[in-house]
Amino acid sequence: MSKPSRQLRLGAFLMQTGHHIAGWRHPDAQADASRNFRHYVELARLAEAAKFDAIFFADSSGVRSTHLGSLARTARSEFFEPLTLLSALAAVTERIGLIATVSTSFHEPFNVARKFASLDQISGGRAGWNLVTSSSTSEAHNFNLDELPDHASRYQRAAEFHDVVLGLWDSWDDDAFPRDKASGIYLDTEKLHVLEHRGDFFKVRGPLNVSRSPQGRPVVVQAGASESGRELAARTAEVIFVAHQTFDEAKAFYADIKGRLPRYGREADDVKIMPGIFPVVGSTQAEAEEKFEQLQALVDPVVGVALLSSVIGGVDLSAYDVDGPIPDLPETNGPKSRQHLLVDLARRDKLTIRQLYLRIAGARGHQQVVGTPQSIADQLQQWFEEGGADGFNIMAPYFPGGLTDFVDLVLPELRRRGLFRTEYEGRTLRDHFGLKRPARGSYP
Amino acid sequence: MSKPSRQLRLGAFLMQTGHHIAGWRHPDAQADASRNFRHYVELARLAEAAKFDAIFFADSSGVRSTHLGSLARTARSEFFEPLTLLSALAAVTERIGLIATVSTSFHEPFNVARKFASLDQISGGRAGWNLVTSSSTSEAHNFNLDELPDHASRYQRAAEFHDVVLGLWDSWDDDAFPRDKASGIYLDTEKLHVLEHRGDFFKVRGPLNVSRSPQGRPVVVQAGASESGRELAARTAEVIFVAHQTFDEAKAFYADIKGRLPRYGREADDVKIMPGIFPVVGSTQAEAEEKFEQLQALVDPVVGVALLSSVIGGVDLSAYDVDGPIPDLPETNGPKSRQHLLVDLARRDKLTIRQLYLRIAGARGHQQVVGTPQSIADQLQQWFEEGGADGFNIMAPYFPGGLTDFVDLVLPELRRRGLFRTEYEGRTLRDHFGLKRPARGSYP
Numbered sequence: 001m002s003k004p005s006r007q008l009r010l011g012a013f014l015m016q017t018g019h020h021i022a023g024w025r026h027p028d029a030q031a032d033a034s035r036n037f038r039h040y041v042e043l044a045r046l047a048e049a050a051k052f053d054a055i056f057f058a059d060s061s062g063v064r065s066t067h068l069g070s071l072a073r074t075a076r077s078e079f080f081e082p083l084t085l086l087s088a089l090a091a092v093t094e095r096i097g098l099i100a101t102v103s104t105s106f107h108e109p110f111n112v113a114r115k116f117a118s119l120d121q122i123s124g125g126r127a128g129w130n131l132v133t134s135s136s137t138s139e140a141h142n143f144n145l146d147e148l149p150d151h152a153s154r155y156q157r158a159a160e161f162h163d164v165v166l167g168l169w170d171s172w173d174d175d176a177f178p179r180d181k182a183s184g185i186y187l188d189t190e191k192l193h194v195l196e197h198r199g200d201f202f203k204v205r206g207p208l209n210v211s212r213s214p215q216g217r218p219v220v221v222q223a224g225a226s227e228s229g230r231e232l233a234a235r236t237a238e239v240i241f242v243a244h245q246t247f248d249e250a251k252a253f254y255a256d257i258k259g260r261l262p263r264y265g266r267e268a269d270d271v272k273i274m275p276g277i278f279p280v281v282g283s284t285q286a287e288a289e290e291k292f293e294q295l296q297a298l299v300d301p302v303v304g305v306a307l308l309s310s311v312i313g314g315v316d317l318s319a320y321d322v323d324g325p326i327p328d329l330p331e332t333n334g335p336k337s338r339q340h341l342l343v344d345l346a347r348r349d350k351l352t353i354r355q356l357y358l359r360i361a362g363a364r365g366h367q368q369v370v371g372t373p374q375s376i377a378d379q380l381q382q383w384f385e386e387g388g389a390d391g392f393n394i395m396a397p398y399f400p401g402g403l404t405d406f407v408d409l410v411l412p413e414l415r416r417r418g419l420f421r422t423e424y425e426g427r428t429l430r431d432h433f434g435l436k437r438p439a440r441g442s443y444p
Numbered sequence: 445m446s447k448p449s450r451q452l453r454l455g456a457f458l459m460q461t462g463h464h465i466a467g468w469r470h471p472d473a474q475a476d477a478s479r480n481f482r483h484y485v486e487l488a489r490l491a492e493a494a495k496f497d498a499i500f501f502a503d504s505s506g507v508r509s510t511h512l513g514s515l516a517r518t519a520r521s522e523f524f525e526p527l528t529l530l531s532a533l534a535a536v537t538e539r540i541g542l543i544a545t546v547s548t549s550f551h552e553p554f555n556v557a558r559k560f561a562s563l564d565q566i567s568g569g570r571a572g573w574n575l576v577t578s579s580s581t582s583e584a585h586n587f588n589l590d591e592l593p594d595h596a597s598r599y600q601r602a603a604e605f606h607d608v609v610l611g612l613w614d615s616w617d618d619d620a621f622p623r624d625k626a627s628g629i630y631l632d633t634e635k636l637h638v639l640e641h642r643g644d645f646f647k648v649r650g651p652l653n654v655s656r657s658p659q660g661r662p663v664v665v666q667a668g669a670s671e672s673g674r675e676l677a678a679r680t681a682e683v684i685f686v687a688h689q690t691f692d693e694a695k696a697f698y699a700d701i702k703g704r705l706p707r708y709g710r711e712a713d714d715v716k717i718m719p720g721i722f723p724v725v726g727s728t729q730a731e732a733e734e735k736f737e738q739l740q741a742l743v744d745p746v747v748g749v750a751l752l753s754s755v756i757g758g759v760d761l762s763a764y765d766v767d768g769p770i771p772d773l774p775e776t777n778g779p780k781s782r783q784h785l786l787v788d789l790a791r792r793d794k795l796t797i798r799q800l801y802l803r804i805a806g807a808r809g810h811q812q813v814v815g816t817p818q819s820i821a822d823q824l825q826q827w828f829e830e831g832g833a834d835g836f837n838i839m840a841p842y843f844p845g846g847l848t849d850f851v852d853l854v855l856p857e858l859r860r861r862g863l864f865r866t867e868y869e870g871r872t873l874r875d876h877f878g879l880k881r882p883a884r885g886s887y888p
């Protein structure tokens with residue numbers, strides 16, 4: 001079989017004890033992952049040895065859950081600040097990309113530009129910034145706010161925040177610093193560019209106090225799926241992480257985003273779309289299902305019911321029989337479509353409350369694949385080859401076992417099919433993703 | 445000689461190419477230090493092998509110099525963001541303390557609390573926060589401000605910022621996280637403490653999403669010398685970095701700070717006072733002076749005159765003969781006392797402009813010691829034993845040579861006198877400094 005030139009991009013989405021809500025209770029899970037730096041060193045090195053494009057960290061600027069009973073039974077209340085963690089991991093890895101989420105809602109662009117520029121220097125060009133807006137009131141409460149700004153305002157701020165950060169990253173030409181001891185000229189002031197940004201949300205003069213980064217600028221990643229999110233991503237994102245349940249959804253999103261690019265003078269290859277995949281791998285289908293059931297059995301009903309109550313819009317289901325049907329629900333202020341989809345699903349499949357929460361306990365809205373290396377590779381290949389994805393962000397159910405399963409079982413199958421690298425081709429995150437190094441002053 | 449129980453505390457104040465303004469031009473200086481992570485790894489390991497209590501980084505949220513000619517000839521325009529750098533260094537060191545400066549003027553307390561708490565976890569209890577206020581307008585211009593808030597307001601914000609950060613660091617009891625797989629109880633909600641801070645500058649609900657740190661909380665360091673700075677330090681600082689020119693100044697400051705402590709229920713030992721020392725070491729006095737002259741000869745007059753112009757309050761001296769006397773100066777808005785001190789010095793010693801700027805080119809207001817290991821040890825010992833210091837922050841003229849000189853020549857002499865450790869006694873920065881691990885809920 002000849003090797004196809006287009007290769008899958010793979011991210012290892014690391015998240016404390018694992019992506020399954022009960023993953024921390026798995027016998028092989030590292031229960032204290034949230035405060036165990038050595039654990040992350042092992043995961044990062046595992047992902048690097050497996051030639052993943054990047055490791056990826058989500059973020060939340062606070063403890064989101066307000067349901068104490070559920071909070072007590074999940075591993076979501078403590079975690080390392082992702083840039084601090086990634087900077088430390090940069091020192092003990094050589095090649096793998098390092099992507100951290102930082103919200104535009106509760107930071108200043110100068111600080112964010114500086115930190116990612118520094119990380120890019122420290123790591124030799126491996127930094128990526130996952131630009132998000134924050135949508136949780138409990139986070140807003142940690143930043144002087146009683147309520148979140150509305151969705152539109154958050155996205156306006158995010159767009160301007162992005163532009164300020166990119167402008168600051170372009171403060172210096174690549175060769176601005178001769179550092180010539182003999183003449184005493186450290187920098188060439190002709191190659192210094194002061195930003196002088198004055199916008200609706202920010203006034204930032206610049207320049208940045210970090211030289212231009214090895215990969216021109218850090219890679220910009222996004223995850224927004226709303227209309228505002230898609231439009232911002234089409235203009236500015238280089239990588240998009242996204243959650244889909246079905247191939248049809250993935251294909252529609254992929255076509256939609258790639259279709260928006262020409263409007264901004266961008267080409268299809270300038271943006272890599274990477275859905276999240278929650279894999280449970282067994283050597284047989286039965287073994288995979290058994291592994292999944294083992295995790296599902298660990299979901300405490302208090303956690304499951306609170307999760308479901310939250311997802312369907314804040315309706316408290318704790319008073320109902322967990323093994324009975326979903327009650328008729330009042331209208332709520334929550335996201336209507338998610339609530340209706342779930343309730344319709346429960347009615348159609350005659351699901352109990354327990355059965356319904358188990359449907360969402362694992363992949364948190366991402367595609368859940370429970371199968372053999374062959375069947376999982378089949379699905380990834382279909383999405384990849386038929387217009388659903390440029391790659392995937394792998395969300396292991398628990399760590400480290402869920403990730404080693406994917407590495408040991410699925411990656412060899414993908415490699416056999418010529419879909420994934422056996423060695424890094426380049427040194428920077430842009431090299432891995434096949435993204436061009438931008439010229440200074442060229443903005444999306 | 446019996447070993448005295450009280451031991452010197454020593455910090456290695458790392459700063460790009462070095463503390464001397466022309467240090468980057470020294471033949472042995474690492475000219476690209478500002479973007480060379482390996483250089484910092486070597487310095488951190490050198491300091492750790494020498495058993496320094498900590499490495500220390502200053503910070504500036506922008507390029508401060510507005511004089512382009514001088515900016516072009518100094519290595520002060522690019523540097524790593526200190527927390528990013530320290531996090532990376534945490535991964536390649538084992539014992540040495542890690543102190544970074546973060547300004548209270550341009551950050552949010554929740555973010556700062558999180559980052560230092562994360563660094564403390566990652567490093568196994570070695571983090572310290574140098575709490576400062578920012579005093580440069582060019583920094584304010586990067587954070588939506590046309591002017592800095594006034595001095596009093598900056599200190600009020602700093603004091604409240606400190607209290608919020610300490611409150612967040614106390615969000616969880618030490619044993620709040622049983623993480624018990626069998627029962628499914630990850631955390632004990634009785635051991636969670638929500639802050640609910642509402643003050644003049646900040647509304648922060650909490651809790652912090654990082655568990656209590658290995659050393660209870662990171663060490664709080666300060667450097668303010670004004671009346672407001674001293675009072676804040678007396679209440680809140682555990683370590684004070686300070687600049688003195690003479691032993692009398694050091695002694696007066698030391699007595700003043702230690703005298704303020706009882707008012708806050710604190711003891712003399714609860715705060716370590718560490719003046720900066722700029723050492724130039726030679727095996728003979730003549731060799732030391734020759735080394736210093738070599739550095740001084742590298743100061744470009746454009747840099748020297750701009751530095752002097754800035755220090756005397758913004759009066760432009762570039763039109764005057766650099767080898768002529770200081771002209772009569774108009775009254776300015778700058779800090780009067782510094783201007784008068786320098787002009788008085790120039791008049792008294794009949795200094796030219798060049799001679800005067802060379803007086804301030806090295807140590808930037810800190811004590812400059814040019815001498816033999818014995819004479820330098822004599823001075824450190826006098827300050828230490830006669831009420832001027834609990835230790836020193838060592839500011840090498842250039843890196844790595846200026847630091848290796850101190851390590852190879854002065855430290856053996858200090859050890860011979862029983863003044864400095866030969867091995868770390870403990871694991872955390874608090875252990876090194878001899879600071880108590882605070883109980884949760886005990887605030888300064």
